[in-house]
Amino acid sequence: MARVVVDVTLKPEILDPQGRAVQGALGRLGLAGVTSVRQGKQFVIELEGTLDADRRASLDELAATLLSNPVIEDFTLTVEDAG
Amino acid sequence: MTARIGVVTFPGSLDDGDAGRAVRIAGAESVSLWHGDADLKGVDAVVLPGGFSYGDYLRCGAIARFAPVMSVLIEAAREGMPVLGICNGFQILCESHLLPGALTRNDSLHFVCRDQRLRIESPSTAWTSQYVHGQEIVIPLKNGEGGYVADERTLDELEGDGRVVARYLEINPNGSRRNIAGICNEAGNVVGLMPHPEHAVEELTGPSTDGLGFFASVLSLLVSAGSV
Numbered sequence: 001m002a003r004v005v006v007d008v009t010l011k012p013e014i015l016d017p018q019g020r021a022v023q024g025a026l027g028r029l030g031l032a033g034v035t036s037v038r039q040g041k042q043f044v045i046e047l048e049g050t051l052d053a054d055r056r057a058s059l060d061e062l063a064a065t066l067l068s069n070p071v072i073e074d075f076t077l078t079v080e081d082a083g
Numbered sequence: 084m085t086a087r088i089g090v091v092t093f094p095g096s097l098d099d100g101d102a103g104r105a106v107r108i109a110g111a112e113s114v115s116l117w118h119g120d121a122d123l124k125g126v127d128a129v130v131l132p133g134g135f136s137y138g139d140y141l142r143c144g145a146i147a148r149f150a151p152v153m154s155v156l157i158e159a160a161r162e163g164m165p166v167l168g169i170c171n172g173f174q175i176l177c178e179s180h181l182l183p184g185a186l187t188r189n190d191s192l193h194f195v196c197r198d199q200r201l202r203i204e205s206p207s208t209a210w211t212s213q214y215v216h217g218q219e220i221v222i223p224l225k226n227g228e229g230g231y232v233a234d235e236r237t238l239d240e241l242e243g244d245g246r247v248v249a250r251y252l253e254i255n256p257n258g259s260r261r262n263i264a265g266i267c268n269e270a271g272n273v274v275g276l277m278p279h280p281e282h283a284v285e286e287l288t289g290p291s292t293d294g295l296g297f298f299a300s301v302l303s304l305l306v307s308a309g310s311v
Contacts, residue, residue, distance in 0.1 A: 072185045
């Protein structure tokens with residue numbers, strides 16, 4: 001079994017009101033000095049068998065189209081286990 | 084025979100009924116289209132209605148963009164078919180890259196529901212010819228992720244080419260860049276709008292009848308083009 005992790009984050013120039021709300025809450029809960037919080041998404045994808053070049057290429061494409069929107073988001077794809 | 088305007092229903096669409104009703108009040112025939120069928124049933128134009136397609140999971144419009152009906156719709160839109168995306172429909176058009184930019188969570192973090200004043204900035208699209216430049220209208224706005232964003236170069240391009248279709252007046256309800264409420268593609272046949280013209284087509288149920296012009300515009304275009 002192969003396991004791939006895709007992390008999606010908002011581009012730095014895109015306002016993240018959710019992150020800002022979390023930042024406010026951290027301060028209210030007593031954590032001083034928080035200068036920024038950015039909220040992202042993580043997809044943990046498990047696949048049968050091994051991760052061959054074709055499936056890796058499909059995953060790269062889907063990470064850039066379905067899982068993230070390149071207009072507002074960046075992603076990193078990490079192969080945790082190629083199976 | 085009159086114009087046939089398709090209204091797509093996705094799982095989670097809410098405003099397909101009202102969009103169809105607006106089409107009929109404008110004098111056209113409303114044709115129901117199904118997300119799972121790669122078939123536009125020979126319609127002359129399409130409305131992508133508001134709602135929460137696929138529960139807004141992943142990103143608003145991100146999953147709907149890959150629905151079978153969208154493959155044929157994207158092709159038809161590129162060939163010039165008039166397409167209006169309202170609210171969730173606007174989000175789907177951006178995710179489909181038929182329109183530039185993206186819609187993000189309201190800067191206030193609150194869902195906004197209000198009667199919103201807009202200024203029509205471009206009457207030269209398939210969906211706005213019945214308005215005059217600078218005309219102010221009031222139609223409902225209701226969204227949680229309606230903040231329009233694009234990079235500065237894209238925003239300058241939209242402004243320079245007259246592709247900002249409508250702008251928010253009085254308040255910016257969702258943090259949209261440059262108060263943008265709606266935009267169009269280069270050809271002007273594809274329009275995305277965050278507020279809801281289909282909810283403002285009758286005195287009884289809307290704050291005005293200001294929204295009817297969008298549907299009347301496309302009808303008059305189709306009739307004058309002789310396609311119906």
